[in-house]
Amino acid sequence: MLWSKLFIPTLREVPAEAEVASHQLLLRAGYIRQLSAGIYTFLYLAQRSLKKIQTIVRQEMDAMGAQEISCPALNPAEVWQESGRWDVMGDNLFRFKDRFGRDMCLAMTHEEVITVTARGELRSYKQLPQVWYQLQTKFRDEPRPKSGLLRVREFMMKDSYSFDMDQAGLDAVYDKHYKTYCRIFDRCGLEYTAVDAHSGAMGGSQSHEFMVASDAGEDFVARCPGCGYSANLEKAISIPAAPAADDPAGDLTPEEFPTPGQKTIAELAAFTGLPETSQMKSLVVVADGKPALILVRGDHQLSETKAGAILNDPEFRPARPDEIRQWFGADAGSLGPVAVKDVPIFADRALVGRRNMIAGANKNDAHLRHVTLGEDFQAELHDVRQVVAGDACTRCGAKLEVIKCVEIAHIFKLGYKYSEPMGLRVLNAEGKEVTPIMGSYGIGIGRILSGVIELHHDKDGMILPPSIAPFEVVVTPANNADAAQMDTARAIYEECLGLGIDALLDDRDERPGVKFKDADLIGVPFRVVVGKKLAQGLVELVERKTRTAADVASAEAPRAVLARLGR
């Protein structure tokens, strides 16, 4: 391609609306333009790059035996009503009515469509297992689109769906996806972590997320540098740091003491002279319309996801001040578990074995000392605390780190969540009707590109790996007015094309500085500069990533590029 003929609208300045690096660079490098919040046009460079990512995805999916299909983005409400997700998805589903007033939506994912299709066609165990995948645009009415391509309302996803006769089959295809995804992300040049994840609205038993570390992310991952354990913070477990002070020994009885105005754990620690680890934090929540008291160590945070699970209501909420006063006879800040009746108590496991701690007295401006779980009150024990950096790994004892991540893929063992209610049945070898077990496996294509840019960029622009860069090499004559340079550059460019290299010739009538800056910005991995040294028959081969330059004979340049590409 000749740069002079292409539309690559690079920007010298950072557009005001872009905050995160990948967003800024995608705009500056002329890859994308925004149409509306969370809706983007992919210009030529983005399209080339995304197509390369899609090709990698297709090759690897095909290699694992999956079959590519295409599903309608436009769905009638009925299929979503059948699975129950018409209601569950709430405002995140783009909904509208067609001209006859029928409820419709834009699919945000395709479990429903896939299941409806399968139930009409799959009849026998002989047809299983099946893995179908699609690479399509999906829609989600995000309450807050942000960060360029990281959180958008219209996006390209690879989704695959598996049907198996039994759990063992599902386990196998799940594992196959896991390995295939690793290959895909490796080829895209992504450093990623696969983590244990929470299934959320998808349902199902097991799930993994593929995460890329980035400050632009919205998920937190706990990771062990020692043994490789990693999990979404929503699910992560750890051994908490030891209490900062030893508990008073002995079988002491709770004893009230005045704590005027001391409400927060920090204030109480300062007031009593006992560290936060000696306090019991009492949280009142409302789950399914009923109150519950949750206790964690003073310095610990409640994990809302874990709490939602044990309360059996992911939609639980903190109690309002008036509710707290009604149930406990005191305000938040003086609450505790002793003598509480008619409200179930859940205690975090970090409180087990502790003695004579401080807790609220359920009386304003008063607390109790010498409160012991199991003696002075009873509670159901669960892991409800959120892991923090520095906690010890439960497997190897090393200190866990907590990192911010972008989720680029998520795989789920769905189980029978869709096949059962939607009536997907096949006959087994005994002629009995059975329900196939399903899995679903998604990859965000745009997030791969954004993730790579987040990971690999510098002040001058993107640093893309050859596998997904829009071009592999750009040939740059330093001075267009110099016919010898121009001719040589053209010859090198054409020979590169002949060798199957994705080459770009920067034939623009621009000063060399402009061409170099633009080449750096759009992230082309290699550059061949045809300049003054041509007099000695030499051109320069520059690697974008390392900025190292090497002189090579101009006739050797195309081969040298090919070698650097590892081909």
Place this chain on the structure above:
RNA sequence: CGGGGCGUGGCUCAGCCUGGCUAGAGCGCCUGGUUCGGGACCAGGAGGUCGGUGGUUCGAAUCCACUCGCCCCGACCA
């Protein structure tokens, strides 16, 4: 949905508080010339309903009300 910020040529922004004559700068763009190894220089030029609507006023980019859009934080989140 709650909180905050911003809408002025293609991009980045000034002007607004304290209303006043043809609305500015830099970058980009066009023409000509000189240049040519890290976003050149000179000369000339094109390009703006000041987001929209309504109001106040002799007069509104500027003040007021409403509204639309975008960004950020939170809520939310395959």
